[in-house]
Amino acid sequence: MEEVVYDKREQLEKISPFVRPQEQLRAVFDMKGGGTGFLAITDKRLIFYDKAFLGRRKAVVTIPLSKVTRVASEDDRGTFLSPKLFVSSRLTVCVGSECYEFEFRGADKAHLAYELIIDGLL
Template sequence: MDVIYDKKDQLQKIEAHLVTGETLYAVFDMKGGGTGFVGITDLRLIFMDQSFVRKSKAMVSLPFSKITAVGSDDSGGIIFGTSKLIVLAGSRDWEFEFRSNDKAHKAYELIMRNLLQKEAKGLLH
């Protein structure tokens, strides 16, 4: 599977944070100033968060095991009529605003596929 990405420099930044054996699926450029971009791997979300540590930029790693919910911002009752996803992990939530509804939907599919696969494996053991 080829990696989906918007900007080559963002792809390279995410690749530099991968661990041995980790598979990168996508790197999406974000709208707005809070989160510059997000990478989706088989193990976690990796994203640049400009609000994580006192107004400085930080590369944040969010393992799928810590994610408790993923939501799509409701835009008039239309499924994926918005480009925003909200990811909850513990008492913290992150909002990601993608460049298009299609990219938000693709990210949702990748995240949910990983969450559900890990959930199914956990139930089998």
């Protein structure tokens, strides 16, 4: 069994009941921004825990990897004067014509998520 990469233990514990016995959890990344949640990646799907979905309700949204048509990662390395101050990264996942953007704290999170998703697609 592979080790799960995660940012916060409570997010890992919160998503664990949603992971089916036939799938393997690979990562859980904390999302950047107010009212956001976290993104979990399994070998079969993306699970987005959205605290801001439908107003004040919380929702668990699933994107099967088999439906993903495009994936892109982008990083923001900060400014010239403070290269580590505002470091973030974005992952864009498209399902047909609909695209979802996820923003993470840290320059490497989107790229790691990208790699895990690509591994699941190939």
